[in-house]
Amino acid sequence: xxxxxxxxxxxxxxxxxxxxxxxxxxxxxxxxxxxxxxxxxxxxxxxxxxxxxxxxxxxxxxxxxxxxxxxxxxxxxxxxxxxxxxxxxxxxxxxxxxxxxxxxxxxxxxxxxxxxxxxxxxxxxxxxxxxxxxxxxxxxxxxxxxxxxxxxxxxxxxxxxxxxxxxxxxxxxxxxxxxxxxxxxxxxxxxxxxxxxxxxxxxxxxxxxxxxxxxxxxxxxxxxxxxxxxxxxxxxxxxxxxxxxxxxxxxxxxxxxxxxxxxxxxxxxxxxxxxxxxxxxxxxxxxxxxxxxxxxxxxxxxxxxxxxxxxxxxxxxxxxxxxxxxxxxxxxxxxxxxxxxxxxxxxxxxxxxxxxxxxxxxxxxxxxxxxxxxxxxxxxxxxxxxxxxxxxxxxxxxxxxxxxxxxxxxxxxxxxxxxxxxxxxxxxxxxxxxxxxxxxxxxxxxxxxxxxxxxxxxxxxxxxxxxxxxxxxxxxxxxxxxxxxxxxxxxxx
Numbered sequence: 001x002x003x004x005x006x007x008x009x010x011x012x013x014x015x016x017x018x019x020x021x022x023x024x025x026x027x028x029x030x031x032x033x034x035x036x037x038x039x040x041x042x043x044x045x046x047x048x049x050x051x052x053x054x055x056x057x058x059x060x061x062x063x064x065x066x067x068x069x070x071x072x073x074x075x076x077x078x079x080x081x082x083x084x085x086x087x088x089x090x091x092x093x094x095x096x097x098x099x100x101x102x103x104x105x106x107x108x109x110x111x112x113x114x115x116x117x118x119x120x121x122x123x124x125x126x127x128x129x130x131x132x133x134x135x136x137x138x139x140x141x142x143x144x145x146x147x148x149x150x151x152x153x154x155x156x157x158x159x160x161x162x163x164x165x166x167x168x169x170x171x172x173x174x175x176x177x178x179x180x181x182x183x184x185x186x187x188x189x190x191x192x193x194x195x196x197x198x199x200x201x202x203x204x205x206x207x208x209x210x211x212x213x214x215x216x217x218x219x220x221x222x223x224x225x226x227x228x229x230x231x232x233x234x235x236x237x238x239x240x241x242x243x244x245x246x247x248x249x250x251x252x253x254x255x256x257x258x259x260x261x262x263x264x265x266x267x268x269x270x271x272x273x274x275x276x277x278x279x280x281x282x283x284x285x286x287x288x289x290x291x292x293x294x295x296x297x298x299x300x301x302x303x304x305x306x307x308x309x310x311x312x313x314x315x316x317x318x319x320x321x322x323x324x325x326x327x328x329x330x331x332x333x334x335x336x337x338x339x340x341x342x343x344x345x346x347x348x349x350x351x352x353x354x355x356x357x358x359x360x361x362x363x364x365x366x367x368x369x370x371x372x373x374x375x376x377x378x379x380x381x382x383x384x385x386x387x388x389x390x391x392x393x394x395x396x397x398x399x400x401x402x403x404x405x406x407x408x409x410x411x412x413x414x415x416x417x418x419x420x421x422x423x424x425x426x427x428x429x430x431x432x433x434x435x436x437x438x439x440x441x442x443x444x445x446x447x448x449x450x451x452x453x454x455x456x457x458x459x460x461x462x463x464x465x466x467x468x469x470x471x472x473x474x475x476x477x478x479x480x481x482x483x484x485x486x487x488x489x490x491x492x493x
Contacts, residue, residue, distance in 0.1 A: 002034040004180065006043060006204055007187035009050035010197030016042045021206070023180055026093040026323040027313040027362040033091050036180045039205035044172070044212040047201040051143040051170040052218045054198030059140045059168040066166055067117030073162070073193040074110030077103055077154075084154065084185055086315065092150050092179045093322040093363075094277045095314035105155035106162075108446035112464075113162040120167065120468065131482035138472035140168030141244065142220035145213040147174050147234075149226050150325060151280045153182035159450065160223035160246070161186075161200070163467035169221070171200045174213055178325055180204045214238065221471060223462075224248065225282075228383075228409070228455050235458060246460035246470045248451055250383045251411035253441040254287035254404045256426070258397065259294050261416035265438065267301050269416065270389070273440035275309060275321050275367045279387040280329075282456075283412040283434070283442045286384060288391045289403045295393045299371055302391075303349050306367050311354055313362070323363040324386050333365045333386040340379040340390065345370040350387070375406040383409065397422055405431045411452030412441040433457065 003020065005012040019038035025031035037043075058066075077084070085099035094102075122137030144164045148157045153175060161171050175183025187202040203209060207230070214222055214237050221244045224234050228250040238245035255273055257266045273285030290298050314322035324330050330353060337351045350368030371391040373380050379390045394400035404413055413432040417423055423437045433452035434444070444450045449461035460470050480486060 001032060004034055004036045004184050004204065006037045006039060006047070007184070007191070007200075007202040008043070008047045009201065010191070015039050015205075016046075021177065023091055023178070025090050025362075026325050027090075027315070029327075029361055029363070031090070033181055036204045039203045039209050041212050043203055043205075044209060044216060047172045047203050048143055048213075048216050048218050050198035051172050051201055054196060055140070055142055055170045058170055058196060058199050061168070063117040063120055063166065063168065066168065067114035069193050069195055070110050070114040070117070070162055070166055073189055074107050074114065076189045076192055077107045077110060080185070080189065081107070084182070087185060088153055088179070088182050089314040089322070091181050092153060092325060093314055094280075095319045095322055098277060099314070102152055102155045105152070105446060106158035109155075109158040109162050109463075112446050113166040116163070116465065116468065117166050120472075127478070129480075129482070129486045129488070132478065132480045132486065134476070134478055136474050136476045138167065138468065139475050141471065141473055142169060143172060143218055144169045144221040144223060144471060145172050145174070145216070145219040146223045147210045147213065147226065148176060148224075150176035150178035151277060153179035154186060156225050156248075157183070157186060159446075159462040159467065164221070164223070164471040165195070165199065167468055167471040169471055170198065172213060172219065173200070173202045174205065174210055175202065177206050215241070217241075220244065222246070223470065244470065245458065246462065247458045248282065248462060249456050250409050251282040251284070251452065251456055252286050252381065252383050252407045252409040253283055253412040253432070254289050254407070254414070255285045255441055256394070256400045256404060256413075256415040257288070257290045257294065257298055258400070258415065258417040258419070258422065259291040260418045261294070262418070262438070263294060263298055263301065266298070266416040267305060269414065269440035270302065271305055271309070273414070273442050274389040275306070275387050276442060278321050278324055278365075279389075280325060280385050281442055283444070284385075285414070285441045286389065287380060287403075287407075288389055289394050289400050290391060291394050291396075291400065299348065299369075299391060302369060306369060307349055309367050311364055311367070312359065321367060321387065324365055325363065327363055329386055330363045330365055333368070333384065333388055336379055336382065336384050336388055337368060337370065340370045340373065340377060343377050343379075344372070345377060345379060345390065346372045348391075375403055381407060401426065401429050405429075408455040409452065410454035411456040412436070414439060414441045433461070
């Protein structure tokens, strides 16, 4: 069995304890991908120490030169795209056409972050005093702890890691225990790109190691993607320790279909939004809100198309939907279906584990639709992270917006309509960080801000230019060349 090590200070090393854990493919529970280093406190200490030492030289490297290395990393991601996609599919399940897109997101982010190293703009402004100039500019913060989920094991880490490096910070990265191999490959690519020792470090292990990173006194910034429950606990720790923290947490995203919508287009949108990545996206379409005038018609269309989806191993050609990540997730899908039906929801299709012999060794759940729910149902409010879609009927445009916003989460929202006026009102009124018009709730672009409101985030945005607000501090400089004392904040008028 292949063994995989931590990457600390430019070296591939075992966990000090020698402990390991196994990573198992969700498509075949008998397929053991390998043994991975099980990191503990001493490993965290070693990685953080390496990152802290490297920061003192890395922060002084001219930003465009840091960009050169990021560009090289993007080139390597591109060269290894298909190989990495297959590795990702094996360990987390989604079809290779999706994992190739995952890698492409990292490629795009690498090139974008590299370009921004020539645009880390500050401000130069006039002073209220003679012979004096005021300016402000960005400075890196220090060691950044990056903790991410398994569903986008290359794309999401890239959103944090690459802008943080561009800004002059150093990294301690903990990939998910369910997708550690992707984290190893990420380190291989950064090593080949030529990042100096200690600038980028990878620690393999379980959630407890994430706590060690968050609590470490020399970790100055934490970037987290995961559940709202864990994110809020991290926020509490970072608040107490006065650390900057960026949280990208849960979602319960809704697609609205109005009576004037292009129903075929809306159908393609909800199929992709609800069942792409097996519904295991923070932006997945988990709620469908359909105007009463087209409700029955659209529900029939959706049922027919959903039942034609090809389910199977993501490594097999033609697969449209892969497994859920593990047995616990499979059991959770069963649970929420039972709860939904018990509360009066109507099971339209699915609702069970896949029974086909070829799927028996994996964690496969049927794409599921539960109709006739409303804002009072558990399934309408609880994040599921699986291929389970609930459908609610809207009496009007206003009612649809009400249903959309009746949720503790606020990541992504979508509306399908041909009425431009209603589209603009929806863009204003939908309480999400991301809003799509005539498009599904999924599909972020690397150069645009990504994040949510309410229970989804804490105000920061990954992606685009806004990512640098997480990973830099502002320094203000007053440059006085008057050769005399000038007193600010004194009434001189």
